[in-house]
Amino acid sequence: xxxxxxxxxxxxxxxxxxxxxxxxxxxxxxxxxxxxxxxxxxxxxxxxxxxxxxxxxxxxxxxxxxxxxxxxxxxxxxxxxxxxxxxxxxxxxxxxxxxxxxxxxxxxxxxxxxxxxxxxxxxxxxxxxxxxxxxxxxxxxxxxxxxxxxxxxxxxxxxxxxxxxxxxxxxxxxxxxxxxxxxxxxxxxxxxxxxxxxxxxxxxxxxxxxxxxxxxxxxxxxxxxxxxxxxxxxxxxxxxxxxxxxxxxxxxxxxxxxxxxxxxxxxxxxxxxxxxxxxxxxxxxxxxxxxxxxxxxxxxxxxxxxxxxxxxx
Amino acid sequence: xxxxxxxxxxxxxxxxxxxxxxxxxxxxxxxxxxxxxxxxxxxxxxxxxxxxxxxxxxxxxxxxxxxxxxxxxxxxxxxxxxxxxxxxxxxxxxxxxxxxxxxxxxxxxxxxxxxxxxxxxxxxxxxxxxxxxxxxxxxxxxxxxxxxxxxxxxxxxxxxxxxxxxxxxxxxxxxxxxxxxxxxxxxxxxxxxxxxxxxxxxxxxxxxxxxxxxxxxxxxxxxxxxxxxxxxxxxxxxxxxxxxxxxxxxxxxxxxxxxxxxxxxxxxxxxxxxxxxxxxxxxxxxxxxxxxxx
Numbered sequence: 001x002x003x004x005x006x007x008x009x010x011x012x013x014x015x016x017x018x019x020x021x022x023x024x025x026x027x028x029x030x031x032x033x034x035x036x037x038x039x040x041x042x043x044x045x046x047x048x049x050x051x052x053x054x055x056x057x058x059x060x061x062x063x064x065x066x067x068x069x070x071x072x073x074x075x076x077x078x079x080x081x082x083x084x085x086x087x088x089x090x091x092x093x094x095x096x097x098x099x100x101x102x103x104x105x106x107x108x109x110x111x112x113x114x115x116x117x118x119x120x121x122x123x124x125x126x127x128x129x130x131x132x133x134x135x136x137x138x139x140x141x142x143x144x145x146x147x148x149x150x151x152x153x154x155x156x157x158x159x160x161x162x163x164x165x166x167x168x169x170x171x172x173x174x175x176x177x178x179x180x181x182x183x184x185x186x187x188x189x190x191x192x193x194x195x196x197x198x199x200x201x202x203x204x205x206x207x208x209x210x211x212x213x214x215x216x217x218x219x220x221x222x223x224x225x226x227x228x229x230x231x232x233x234x235x236x237x238x239x240x241x242x243x244x245x246x247x248x249x250x251x252x253x254x255x256x257x258x259x260x261x262x263x264x265x266x267x268x269x270x271x272x273x274x275x276x277x278x279x280x281x282x283x284x285x286x287x288x289x290x291x292x293x294x295x296x297x298x299x300x301x302x303x304x305x306x307x308x309x310x311x312x313x
Numbered sequence: 314x315x316x317x318x319x320x321x322x323x324x325x326x327x328x329x330x331x332x333x334x335x336x337x338x339x340x341x342x343x344x345x346x347x348x349x350x351x352x353x354x355x356x357x358x359x360x361x362x363x364x365x366x367x368x369x370x371x372x373x374x375x376x377x378x379x380x381x382x383x384x385x386x387x388x389x390x391x392x393x394x395x396x397x398x399x400x401x402x403x404x405x406x407x408x409x410x411x412x413x414x415x416x417x418x419x420x421x422x423x424x425x426x427x428x429x430x431x432x433x434x435x436x437x438x439x440x441x442x443x444x445x446x447x448x449x450x451x452x453x454x455x456x457x458x459x460x461x462x463x464x465x466x467x468x469x470x471x472x473x474x475x476x477x478x479x480x481x482x483x484x485x486x487x488x489x490x491x492x493x494x495x496x497x498x499x500x501x502x503x504x505x506x507x508x509x510x511x512x513x514x515x516x517x518x519x520x521x522x523x524x525x526x527x528x529x530x531x532x533x534x535x536x537x538x539x540x541x542x543x544x545x546x547x548x549x550x551x552x553x554x555x556x557x558x559x560x561x562x563x564x565x566x567x568x569x570x571x572x573x574x575x576x577x578x579x580x581x582x583x584x585x586x587x588x589x590x591x592x593x594x595x596x597x598x599x600x601x602x603x604x605x606x607x
Contacts, residue, residue, distance in 0.1 A: 024429055024430070024431050024432075025431045025432055027425070027429055027431070027510055028425045028429040028430075028431025028432075028434065029431065031421040031422065031424060031425035031429065032421070032422050032425050032426075032431075032437065033421075034417065034418035034421060034422070035418040035419060035421065035422035035441075035481050035485060036422075038414075038418060038474075038477050038478065038481055039441075039444055039478065039481060039482070042456065042459070042474065042475055042477070042478045043444055043447060043452070043478045045455075045459070046452050046455035046456045046458075046459060047447065047451075047452065047455070049455035049458065049459065050451060050452065050454060050455040053454065053455055053458065058458075102347075105343070106344075106347050109340055109343060109344050109347070110344075112340060114340070114344075118594075120344065120348065121594075121598070122591070122594045123348060123351070123352060124347070124348065124351055125590070125594070125597065125598070125601075126351065126352065126355065126587065126590075127351050127354075129535060129586055129587060129590045129597070130355070130539075130583040130586065130587060131538060131539040131541075131556070131557050131582060131583060131586065132539060132541065132557075133539075133541050133557035133558075133560070133561055134358075134556075134557060134560065134578075134579035134580075134582050134583050135354055135355075135358075135579070135583070137358075137560065137561070137575055137576070137578075137579045138354040138355070138357055138358040138576065138579060139354060141357065141358075141361065141570075141572050141575070141576065142354060142357060144570075144572075146370070147369075147370045147372070149357060149377055152372050152377060183350065183351065183354070186347075186351065187351070188601065191598060191601060191602065192601065192602050195598070195602035240446060240448065241448075244448035244449075244450040244451070245450075246449075246450045246541070246542050247541045247542070247557075250541075250545075251561060265450035265451075268450070268451075268454065269450075269453070269542070269546070272454045272457075273454075273457070273546055278454055278457075278458065281454050282454045282455065285450065285451040285454060286451070288450075288451055289451065292446070292447075292448070292451075295446075
């Protein structure tokens with residue numbers, strides 16, 4: 001075989017190039033290069049830099065010096081930080097449980113043999129497709145302290161006398177942002193779980209029914225165990241996104257009233273960008289990492305279990 | 314990993330033993346409540362954006378759920394008296410450019426990990442997955458620092474270069490799944506026929522992975538269209554803002570909210586992705602569930 005390359009006098013550069021391209025490792029390295037450069041420069045490096053910034057007193061426009069754990073000591077005595085930790089926990093737990101419950105219910109409804117099933121599936125995903133900030137603006141208007149449509153409906157039904165102050169009262173504000181988050185998260189959970197439900201053969205359910213299982217037993221003894229692996233993964237993602245949520249809070253309350261709805265992410269932004277304390281903001285962001293690792297490990301074992309259930313790869 | 318295919322079974326199964334009234338109560342009623350709650354904010358957004366100002370807050374004389382004499386004033390205001398068209402343009406450029414870059418990098422990375430199987434490819438695949446789990450809200454502070462030092466602060470380039478950090482892991486992960494489903498034999502026979510890896514990739518694998526490319530592409534486009542925290546942090550001047558940031562920071566002034574303009578801003582900003590979505594519903598679903606399932 002003569003390829004055009006062998007006809008030309010063998011120059012060292014093309015031949016080295018050829019060797020690189022023809023070896024598996026070399027070509028693999030070459031193909032990985034663009035992605036690797038991006039991820040190393042803008043993901044790995046910032047991640048490390050963030051940890052480093054957490055140990056410094058850097059401010060916007062001034063490089064800081066190493067101050068050890070001072071930021072963390074400062075945060076440990078900061079009631080606002082602990083309030084944000086509490087809020088993040090509350091927000092994540094309540095919203096995730098609700099998203100899971102309602103999402104699973106919706107998935108079960110959609111898994112039935114319905115007319116216009118695809119149509120329903122399509123419109124249910126809408127809250128998830130629309131930019132969060134823009135749908136949060138709609139919620140802001142729905143939660144308006146004077147002209148809220150919810151207040152108006154409840155008032156015309158005679159259930160309440162005065163408009164509800166949705167975002168002005170600490171607990172009202174917490175429940176309101178949780179409701180908005182659940183609204184936005186249900187489609188993701190429902191559609192992902194629906195995909196999982198569709199892999200479960202109907203015959204299993206039918207066999208159980210013939211053996212005399214009630215609908216509830218069929219759900220808990222057949223559907224749920226088969227769905228567990230996918231639930232683990234979906235909920236890990238959901239917890240992850242909820243825990244690190246920023247947009248909804250930023251639009252609806254900016255952490256107010258009086259820090260009552262600050263999450264760790266919004267507090268970190270608040271301290272770092274408008275406040276200028278990059279070091280302290282980075283420390284708050286770093287404090288989120290242990291929780292994220294816990295969620296990732298959870299996901300990892302969920303995946304492992306799935307592999308084990310399917311037998312060896 | 315064995316691929317689980319959805320069971321295509323449209324027979325009513327045991328559902329046929331259910332009576333109609335019971336089905337209405339347990340299925341259709343909850344379903345309609347879900348749909349109503351999930352869609353109401355959009356209806357409210359749309360109806361507000363065409364309401365004249367005097368009807369907006371006058372619930373006594375006008376029904377809040379409907380509009381008499383709809384107006385396009387808010388949209389006209391938005392398009393001709395604010396920087397909205399400019400934000401739209403910025404958002405389009407940033408979304409298209411970062412999607413394109415991410416797809417390009419991801420195709421190579423996914424092919425290398427899935428098919429070249431170089432030493433360490435499994436670990437690389439796992440690392441890519443972990444990178445997907447790193448949330449922007451812990452990266453934005455150091456990234457702002459870097460962007461500032463590189464000298465691209467307050468420019469579209471800052472967004473174009475940082476969005477791939479969450480797009481590449483996602484696209485690579487998704488494309489790995491698609492490449493895995495292409496039979497090895499096709500590539501092997503091409504190799505035997507003397508094709509180079511480049512030819513295999515461009516002539517065999519990519520044409521077969523077109524659905525995957527579409528899924529990854531529109532999904533990445535939507536993600537960058539919706540991105541907020543980086544755009545909020547890295548951009549300060551009005552003419553470089555994207556739609557989500559521009560609408561929130563420039564249209565909200567003081568204590569008097571111009572709800573009409575705000576809602577039309579939100580509506581117009583959502584329309585492009587919704588239209589894209591309506592054409593590619595199945596691709597969206599497959600990319601969303603694909604990322605979770607693989």
